[in-house]
Amino acid sequence: MSESVVLRTIGGMLFPYILVYALYVQMHGEIGPGGGFQAGVLVASAFILHAFLYGKAATDRLLPRWLVDLTMCLGILLYIGVGIVGLVQGSYFLDYSVLDPAHPAHAEALGITLVEAGVGLTVASVILTMVRKVNGELE
Template sequence: MHHHLILRVVAKLLLPFILLYALYVQWHGDYGPGGGFQAGVIFAVGFVLYALVYGVDELTRILPRPVLITGMIAGVILYAGTGLVGLFQGLTFLDYNGLAADSRHGQEWGILLVELGVGITVASSMTAIFVAFATREPDIDDEDW
């Protein structure tokens, strides 16, 4: 893994920007186009790019399987938990009005948290799917392809 020097350097340089862009899409979702799903995919793209250039082993070193699975679950729980808060305040499930003092801010908080949950889940799921395929033991030689 010592060739493709330019690629490696460029990828390393690009990576922070990809992640930053993902964060922008994530947080800006309620003002413009964007949201958790898109952000999650962009996040995952960053990791996938990293894995493509540096190898899957590098990626699994940073993001081991348990972390990915925990990420998937944490996102779902964040989403459902946000919904449950409304339930425990005597409102219905996914009712965000009670999340803050006034209902308008409540809605904002609700959307933000839910989208964050979506983002985390999507990012870790997409990465996990990639890892699952990429780490599959190849039973065919490269020449056979």
């Protein structure tokens, strides 16, 4: 935990902006640089910054371990779920066109957005879990 008032104040002010920027990177990943991996790293770095500034207990209250585990599973399920929809519809894995057969361009944008959301959730959760493990906070 940082004892510096300046660091805690500036870091506390940066925390929500880092999360908003991560959302921007996530949502614009299909049309430009960015996407799920980069957004996941940004989200994880925001919570790591929070832990450095305010301590483990404060960060655990804000983002408990069970929630990190849940988002990790949800991210993986979202990615796999989008892929399995294609298989269930008689097509191939991650065939986005089955999401909206009448509008293939819309289906592709929807599929990429959902897959990137799954990647972002998983990456953020895995990084946070690795940091907790390195820190000796997991069994």
